[in-house]
Amino acid sequence: MFSEKVVNVGNVNIGGNYPIVIQSMTNTDTTNVEDTLRQINELANVGAKIVRVAVRDMGDIPFFSNIVTHSIVPIVADIHFDYRLAIEAIKAGAAKIRINPGNIGSDEKVRKIVEVAKEYKVPIRVGANSGSIGKEFRHLSRHQALAESALKEVRLLEREGFYDIVISMKSVDPKDNFLANKYVSEIVPYPFHIGITEAGIYEDAAVLSSVGIGSLLINNIGDTIRISISGNPIKEVELAKQLLVLLGFENGIRVVACPTCARAEIDVEKLAYEVKSWVKGKKVNRNITISVMGCIVNGPGEAKYSDIAVVGTKNSSAAIFLKGDLYGTFKNDELKEALLSLLDII
Ligand code: SF4
Known part of the structure; x- marks a missing residue:
């Protein structure tokens, strides 16, 4: 190169x-x-x-x-x-x-x-x-x-x-x-x-x-x-x-996640593994970053530079942010579909 x-x-x-x-x-x-x-x-x-x-x-x-x-x-x-x-x-x-x-x-x-x-x-x-x-x-x-x-x-x-x-x-x-x-x-x-x-x-x-x-x-x-x-x-x-x-030298999906702390409202590690498995093998024509963040306090700010951020909220649900803007809030069992459908349109 x-x-x-x-x-x-x-x-x-x-x-x-x-x-x-x-x-x-x-x-x-x-x-x-x-x-x-x-x-x-x-x-x-x-x-x-x-x-x-x-x-x-x-x-x-x-x-x-x-x-x-x-x-x-x-x-x-x-x-x-x-x-x-x-x-x-x-x-x-x-x-x-x-x-x-x-x-x-x-x-x-x-x-x-x-x-x-x-x-x-x-x-x-x-x-x-x-x-x-x-x-x-x-x-x-x-x-x-x-x-x-x-x-x-x-x-x-x-x-x-x-x-x-x-x-x-x-x-x-x-x-x-x-x-x-x-x-x-x-x-x-x-x-x-x-x-x-x-x-x-x-x-x-x-x-x-x-x-x-x-x-x-x-x-x-x-x-x-x-x-x-x-x-x-x-x-x-x-x-x-x-x-x-x-490193951004090849097209693909990067899943990043916060290190978690006492504020975490979801099991970040579990969800990060799940997101990785959902997107595994998915072909994309650019580099896409998905962040998995534990809480609404710092999550959206820390994930500002991601294409998609999944941020833990109360009551077994998570908010999805697109390029830093709120896209919607989804129950845990709705997340996979919402995320995958987003990947097709961003
Ligand atoms: S995003 Fe929230 S839970 Fe994750 S490390 Fe930052 S403050 Fe803690």
Whole structure:
């Protein structure tokens, strides 16, 4: 969404003014085409626009080719160590490849990958993460070392006349992550793939990734995101979508709610969960905020900037405010219908 340059990953554009692209990676066995395609479909259905698949050895190539042929979204080949794998993955139809030139072996081998990538017009993602800092940069601060390691890889591709680049720098530490990406974003024009590496299990990954990715996005850095969670990748995409909607980068419905206090006249938490379930999956063509507020004393004022506010009143009822103006008062059992019908007309 923010880079100067745009790259095409199959039919998906990354960078420039294009929407931020959510991606994830399969964790099925690449040789199990059926399972892998099933997972790709699930990921696409919850919002992934591109999916990465590990190509581990030459034995994976025919299976990878089959996956690419039948996938409903562009597939990125994730390659380590062997330049020949990158070349074969491109020939098999990869829409993008992710390589780590640091473990490909020599500049000559990277050059051979670049030749084929140019011929097939396939972009290359390069970069570094906190576990792959170049030895020559270890005297630098952590974020600087991360930035310089990634820049070195970019310069290697540029020397070969290759500019169809997506860059990534991922740290386990959100502050290093931010500083490295910020520094490099002021130097290169390429789209940024952002995320926190090794973010851990769901509850930790959710916090770390929200801080790590969110801090960059609100500073206009980041064109494609991958939230990294140990386990089922579906959760990565769902969380990524939630993050983009909550930050206002993607159309959707945000349900916010007051923290409650002694003035609350309804069960705010229960109603907020209910409202979330009522609007789940509802397609809207802009960002809509619904507030659930506990009382009429402060609720309407605090919810002034919401599109719709549901404010607790006495006698098992709630008032609905539209852009700060009273729309009507409804009994609890009338709320769902009133709210959903409003969503269709605002
Ligand atoms: S809206 Fe009312 S109930 Fe909720 S925190 Fe504010 S004063 Fe308390």
